[in-house]
Amino acid sequence: MPAAGVLLIIGVVLIIGALAAFLLPTIVALIAIAKGLDEAIKNVGELIAKSEPVNDVVHDINTNLDAAVDALEGLLVKKAGLSDSLGLVESVYPGAAAAGLRNYPESTEMTPPRISEVYTRGTLSLARLGREAPIAAASPEGPVLRHVDRSEVATSLLYPNFRPKGVRELPRSPVIGTDSPVQYEPTDTPGVRRSMPGKESTAVAEPPTMPGSPAEN
Amino acid sequence: MILYWLGDAVLILVVLPVVIYLLRPVLAAARGILPHVHAIRDVAAAGSKDLDAVPLLLTTQAQVKQTVETVANFGGSLDVILDDA
Numbered sequence: 198m199p200a201a202g203v204l205l206i207i208g209v210v211l212i213i214g215a216l217a218a219f220l221l222p223t224i225v226a227l228i229a230i231a232k233g234l235d236e237a238i239k240n241v242g243e244l245i246a247k248s249e250p251v252n253d254v255v256h257d258i259n260t261n262l263d264a265a266v267d268a269l270e271g272l273l274v275k276k277a278g279l280s281d282s283l284g285l286v287e288s289v290y291p292g293a294a295a296a297g298l299r300n301y302p303e304s305t306e307m308t309p310p311r312i313s314e315v316y317t318r319g320t321l322s323l324a325r326l327g328r329e330a331p332i333a334a335a336s337p338e339g340p341v342l343r344h345v346d347r348s349e350v351a352t353s354l355l356y357p358n359f360r361p362k363g364v365r366e367l368p369r370s371p372v373i374g375t376d377s378p379v380q381y382e383p384t385d386t387p388g389v390r391r392s393m394p395g396k397e398s399t400a401v402a403e404p405p406t407m408p409g410s411p412a413e414n
Numbered sequence: 415m416i417l418y419w420l421g422d423a424v425l426i427l428v429v430l431p432v433v434i435y436l437l438r439p440v441l442a443a444a445r446g447i448l449p450h451v452h453a454i455r456d457v458a459a460a461g462s463k464d465l466d467a468v469p470l471l472l473t474t475q476a477q478v479k480q481t482v483e484t485v486a487n488f489g490g491s492l493d494v495i496l497d498d499a
Contacts, residue, residue, distance in 0.1 A: 199415070199418070201415060201418035201419050201422055202418070204419075204422040204426075205418065205421065205422050205425065207426075208422055208425035208426045208429075208430065209425070211426065211430055212425070212429060212430050212433055215430060215433050215434050215437070216433060216437065219434070219437030219438065219440065219441050220437065222441050222444075222445070223437075223440055223441045223444045226441070226444035226445050226447070226448055227444055229448055229451075230444070230447050230448055230451050233448070233451035233452050233454070233455050234451055234454075234455075236455045236458075236459075237451065237454045237455040237458045240455065240458030240459045240461070240462045241458045241462075243462040243465075244458060244461050244462045244465060247462065247465035247466070247468050248465055248468065250468070250471070250472075251468055251471065254471045254472060254474075254475050255471070257475055258471075258474065258475050258478045261478050261479055261482045262478065262482070264482060265481075265482040265485050265486070268485070268486060268489050269485065269489065272489045272492060272493060274499075275493070275498055275499065276492070276493075276496050276497070276498060276499055277499050278499035281499065
């Protein structure tokens, strides 16, 4: 065989060797890539399957919370009036009145009154209940639940003299029930009793009679 | 005979370097993709694991519904108890 033929064979072998040296690791790498992608696709499939119901559930939760917020806002405005409602919101969640009430766009242009001068205890009861309402999310100072400064302390600041001063001991709350030591007569009219147990005088103010009522006649 | 030698020279001096020149980046690219694929796999696995708590949303949904119903009952009672503005 001529030397040129030998050199040709050597050249071909070298080229095949180079192809093998580079293509075999490439094939191994591509197989590893395929395996990795298979695992990634499997995990992504799980991710999609797990997140599939999230949209409906969150939408349903939001719908319920929206309904609750609407009802609480409506109740608050019905009982306290729009202006006082803003004052109440501002007092419980400082700064929140600026955003106004959701269903009352005109509330954003109103100036909330000072709650300590306006509110009755009944309205304050609403405020206490409302502390856990979803509207709390609008509070710029974050959640207020069990916040010492803005729970009982803040309430007592509104009515600092609710407990009469100078009274050392107030009468105990009555024990009620069929087996209670002191039996109260049932009343016909709220707030009016024929007699009070433990008192000598049984004269209790009668309810005012309306003109034209049977008692008047 | 001169053509044989010329062909050998071209094969060894031109074709072989060109083959190596072309295959080297292919191998480098294949090896470079591998860490990214592994990273994607790990992230997808972690994301899937993070969503294991999603079924608890069903409990949250039910509890929100109960809470809203309770609030509605409270609101109805307050509507009766308290005077309107």
